[in-house]
Amino acid sequence: xxxxxxxxxxxxxxxxxICKNLAEELNxxxxxxxxxxxxxxxxxxxxxxGLNNKPNLICLxxxxxxxxxxxxxxxALNTAMSSGKDVYIFSLELSKEQAVDMLLIKMCGFNGRYIxxxxxxxxxxxxxxxxxxxxxxxxxxxxxxxxCYLTVNDxxxxxxxxxxxxxxxxxxxxxxxxxxxxxASQVLHQNQRTIEMEILIKDLAALTKEINIPIAAVTxxxxxxxxxxDRRPLMSDLGLExxxxxxxxxxxxxxxxxxxxxxxxxxxxxxxxDDTELFVHKNRYGNLGTIxxxxxxxxxxxx
Numbered sequence: 001x002x003x004x005x006x007x008x009x010x011x012x013x014x015x016x017x018i019c020k021n022l023a024e025e026l027n028x029x030x031x032x033x034x035x036x037x038x039x040x041x042x043x044x045x046x047x048x049x050g051l052n053n054k055p056n057l058i059c060l061x062x063x064x065x066x067x068x069x070x071x072x073x074x075x076a077l078n079t080a081m082s083s084g085k086d087v088y089i090f091s092l093e094l095s096k097e098q099a100v101d102m103l104l105i106k107m108c109g110f111n112g113r114y115i116x117x118x119x120x121x122x123x124x125x126x127x128x129x130x131x132x133x134x135x136x137x138x139x140x141x142x143x144x145x146x147x148c149y150l151t152v153n154d155x156x157x158x159x160x161x162x163x164x165x166x167x168x169x170x171x172x173x174x175x176x177x178x179x180x181x182x183x184a185s186q187v188l189h190q191n192q193r194t195i196e197m198e199i200l201i202k203d204l205a206a207l208t209k210e211i212n213i214p215i216a217a218v219t220x221x222x223x224x225x226x227x228x229x230d231r232r233p234l235m236s237d238l239g240l241e242x243x244x245x246x247x248x249x250x251x252x253x254x255x256x257x258x259x260x261x262x263x264x265x266x267x268x269x270x271x272x273x274d275d276t277e278l279f280v281h282k283n284r285y286g287n288l289g290t291i292x293x294x295x296x297x298x299x300x301x302x303x
Contacts, residue, residue, distance in 0.1 A: 155207065
């Protein structure tokens with residue numbers, strides 16, 4: 001609380017209200033409500049207005065072990081924090097508890113792997129930091145579903161308030177299922193899964209247009225061939241025409257360390273980190289480009 005004096009009368013006013021008044025005077029309130037940030041400034045700039053509510057099917061693709069889930073959780077966390085709106089995470093690979101562990105580590109500010117391996121041997125300082133991070137995390141409007149069977153209709157049915165939702169994250173696309181009454185679900189064919197994927201991608205593209213909420217679908221691509229000198233991912237690595245055609249945005253993740261095993265020091269941190277590149281190969285709402293970031297091994301997050 002802040003005590004103000006006016007005309008000899010004590011007036012008690014919340015500092016929260018005073019800060020809101022100041023934000024209005026500086027014309028900052030419209031920015032607060034309109035800007036939904038991924039947490040990566042250069043990526044927001046390529047989108048033009050960050051992840052503002054719009055029909056946007058985002059394909060976040062990489063080969064196995066590149067950090068797709070970590071990147072998706074980073075974007076989900078940053079979106080929830082910047083928007084104050086609901087963020088839904090449909091996790092078909094991690095359990096709810098595993099996803100929360102990863103989110104918590106990102107917020108604690110110390111070695112996350114130690115937390116996971118030594119939950120019974122934490123110092124008082126660590127417990128205080130974890131407690132503070134848990135409080136902040138619990139106040140965010142993040143909803144996590146970890147059912148093994150997930151269809152597009154399931155996603156739509158879980159959204160409580162469409163107008164208050166900023167982002168939907170799916171981890172990952174290849175683990176989703178088609179509706180049981182679709183033609184593809186009834187056909188036993190060597191290309192059945194290809195047909196199912198075509199249907200899933202088209203249905204997700206239709207869903208984001210219907211509800212006007214960005215959907216970030218993590219997508220696994222095939223491993224690189226040994227005879228390819230440049231291992232950076234290409235659109236053709238998606239392996240499916242619908243994956244190139246239907247998404248509004250295609251972002252591909254590449255960590256050179258995972259391919260060549262060369263460590264670098266990252267952004268002044270005295271920890272082992274590795275350089276990462278985000279390739280925005282398709283973007284209906286902005287520009288294309290390459291963004292260089294860094295993966296922090298200790299905090300399990302991209303920076």
